[in-house]
Amino acid sequence: MTEALLQIRNLTKRFATGAGTVHALEDVSFDIPRGSITGLVGESGSGKTTLGRALLRLVEPTSGQIRFDGTDIVDLPADQMRDMRRRMQIIFQDPMSSLNPRLKVGDLIAEGLHAFGIGTRTERRDRVAVLLEEVGLSADHMSRYPHAFSGGQRQRIGIARALAVEPDFIVADESVSALDVSIQAQVLNLLLDLRAKRNLTMLFIAHDLSVVNYLCDQVAVLYLGRLMEVGPARQVDQAPAHPYTRALNSAIPQPDPRAVRNRTLLQGDIPSPLAPPTGCVFRTRCPHVITACGQDRPGPRRVGDDHDSYCIRTEELYGHQGGHIHS
Incomplete structure (x- = not known):
């Protein structure tokens, strides 16, 4: 795998409110390879924007490490962080605002x-x-x-x-979601051209997995502030190893209206980040939940080259051989 420009380790962000503590991010760890585009996907309320802004310290992390080109920026003094920000920029969702x-x-x-x-x-x-x-x-x-x-x-x-x-790293926060499809394609192709020309590293935040699959080299999937799956975009698209990613994949529209695709319909709404479920936070909506899912929080299961799934039933449900997931 290409050398990482960013190494994110156990990143946690909690907000204190009058109603309690919001668990926006919990123990998130993954790398963003230099010169790559990493897609960050998940439903509204999953913590995507919080993560993107935390990487730039526009939101201060509660704990964890963010190593940018070898330097942990979490506790970097303000004057040094200001110099670092020249290398880290953001493209917002709504350009007019x-x-x-x-x-x-x-x-x-x-x-x-x-x-x-x-x-x-x-x-x-x-x-x-x-x-x-x-x-x-x-x-x-x-x-x-x-x-x-x-x-x-x-x-x-x-x-x-x-x-x-002349930044090295850009966070693109839902930067095409408000655009018409034809204009989206133009902007996505522009980002690809700029990445190639400038060797840019990007975190591309989106809720549309089809856009992420087109643009990105790697995909990280968030749910209620926790990482569900991270791996090469091709593997995550063709052989998703977490039930949540499979549900997101099954919702991608098919270009052929005659094509038959098995849909995984999630029941209910995403739980409140004020009171996230114990164990696996996805268990309250997972079609494959068992009693053990409510106990310990699942750690990463390696299912392929640089491909991890945070589900205790990954091997049982999908299996893997030689680093390749199969249904």
């Missing part, structure tokens, strides 16, 4: 350059022009305001803004 409507596009993209003291005014302007061209827009767009652009164009502006300070 993340772009100041009072600033012109050129000024928006140059904000990071100005904040880190990069270049002269002329050099920053030239850099912005190059970035706009790189993301499929025109240098002439620098003088316009965000409201003059379509949703897809605004997302391209957001991407250019994230790229301005």
Whole structure:
């Protein structure tokens, strides 16, 4: 496996509220290989956005380690974290709400350059022009305001803004979910091109597993703040090793309307993070639950090369031979 740019170990985030403690993330561990795109999927309320923001310390972790290029950033002092943030950027879900409507596009993209003291005014302007061209827009767009652009164009502006300070790692938080399908495809292909051109490492957060399967090299599946499965995208797509991942996979629309696919329908709603179930947090909705699932929290079961499932019944339900899961 490629060397990891990020190593996430036992990452936990809990929020204290008037109603109790919200268990947003619990004991999450996986690596993000350098130059790869890792997809993070799960239902609403699974902790995806919290994890993405915790990796940038926009949300402070309760405990655990986040090693970025060998440095644990969890306890990094503010001045050192500020320097580190030049290497770590984010693309938000709603580009309109993340772009100041009072600033012109050129000024928006140059904000990071100005904040880190990069270049002269002329050099920053030239850099912005190059970035706009790189993301499929025109240098002439620098003088316009965000409201003059379509949703897809605004997302391209957001991407250019994230790229301005030459980061190594980008969190893309539901960055195509609000776009039409045809525009989604254009933005996804842009991200692939930028990854190849710049050797970028990305965490791509989404709820649509079909998008993740198209874009990503690796997939991590979250449920109620816990990791359910992590592995190469091809393996997770073709041979999911956790009942929750199988349910998500079975919900992907088939391009052929005549195709027959066995659906796994989950009963009920995701439990409250204020009172997560004991043992396996997925057990209250799992079609394969047994008494033992309510006891100890399951650890990772290795089911293939760099492929882990957090289910005590993985081998019994799906089996594996030579690192390959089969039904």
